[in-house]
Amino acid sequence: MIALRALWFWLSAGVLAAYYSLTAIVAGLLGVPYRKGGVYDRAGRLWSTRVLQLNGVHVTVSGHEHIPTDGPCVYISNHFSFADIWVLFSTLPDSLRFISKQELFRIPLLGFAMRKARHISIDRKNLVKAFSAYEEAAQAVRDGVSAVVFAEGTRSRNGQLQAFKKGPFVLAIAAGVPIVPVWVGGTYEAFPPGALVFRRRPIEVRIGVPIPTTGMNYDDRDHLSREAHAAVVALSGRTGG
Numbered sequence: 001m002i003a004l005r006a007l008w009f010w011l012s013a014g015v016l017a018a019y020y021s022l023t024a025i026v027a028g029l030l031g032v033p034y035r036k037g038g039v040y041d042r043a044g045r046l047w048s049t050r051v052l053q054l055n056g057v058h059v060t061v062s063g064h065e066h067i068p069t070d071g072p073c074v075y076i077s078n079h080f081s082f083a084d085i086w087v088l089f090s091t092l093p094d095s096l097r098f099i100s101k102q103e104l105f106r107i108p109l110l111g112f113a114m115r116k117a118r119h120i121s122i123d124r125k126n127l128v129k130a131f132s133a134y135e136e137a138a139q140a141v142r143d144g145v146s147a148v149v150f151a152e153g154t155r156s157r158n159g160q161l162q163a164f165k166k167g168p169f170v171l172a173i174a175a176g177v178p179i180v181p182v183w184v185g186g187t188y189e190a191f192p193p194g195a196l197v198f199r200r201r202p203i204e205v206r207i208g209v210p211i212p213t214t215g216m217n218y219d220d221r222d223h224l225s226r227e228a229h230a231a232v233v234a235l236s237g238r239t240g241g
Contacts, residue, residue, distance in 0.1 A: 006197040012054045020047040021113035028116030036095045040117040048089035055198040061091045063207030072146040073180045074172040076228045079150035081187035095145045134171040141175035159188040169224040178210035183235035206235040
């Protein structure tokens with residue numbers, strides 16, 4: 001039974017990834033412009049939504065009223081599972097672009113589609129290239145696209161929130177937009193690192209009150225990081241980091 005569920009999961013995720021990747025690639029090659037709710041937004045959102053639906057994953061969301069309606073923002077989320085990408089893509093509104101590790105961009109079709117859709121690749125091992133990627137992301141945000149950043153830098157291997165990197169907060173300050181803290185709960189239990197199949201566990205997204213960056217500069221990055229980390233911890237319902 002588990003083997004059949006695993007086969008179904010990887011088959012459905014792979015076929016959908018190929019289909020929606022080709023959609024974004026063709027649009028990019030044809031020069032289709034970026035616009036809110038356009039083909040690049042739909043490709044990622046529909047891929048994510050269909051994967052979750054076909055594998056019986058149910059997601060509840062609270063705090064949607066906190067999301068700014070007058071412009072883009074930078075979402076700062078915990079990262080316990082690859083499934084976090086599907087969960088956030090399917091639940092957060094408007095145009096979203098992920099700041100993702102460069103390994104994802106090496107996946108055939110998917111990586112090329114991500115570049116066409118203007119997701120940002122970040123090389124965590126090269127500080128200069130990493131900050132260059134954040135500058136590119138800041139420009140995308142100023143152009144009206146919200147960014148999703150997993151501020152821990154990589155997936156947690158034990159289901160505990162790790163320290164935040166500073167780059168995402170430099171990005172938010174440079175873009176001049178608020179940070180929206182997000183907690184994704186249940187994905188570690190449903191699809192932990194190394195899992196071959198989705199376990200049917202409840203998944204919840206909690207969206208917090210925006211943290212403004214107006215008037216901040218580069219020197220405020222540490223304070224902003226601590227404030228965002230505390231906000232994500234509070235959303236998790238835990239008492240420590």
